[in-house]
Amino acid sequence: MTADSEHQFWYNMRTGKVEQGPQSQSIDRVGPFATELEASHALEKLRANSAKWAEDDARDER
Structure with missing residues (x-):
């Protein structure tokens, strides 16, 4: 673990908790995020990104 990664935050998809x-295991976490608050909203960010990508794909198919 690098010194920089010790100051970043991850959202654990399996436990639903934020980790500093x-x-x-990397398969269970999403991140890194700069703050604990950002990490706590990881699922919302993933959903928003997924919706945007789906819109982009639909637009590209036209």
């Missing part, structure tokens, strides 16, 4: 530094 990469504490769990």
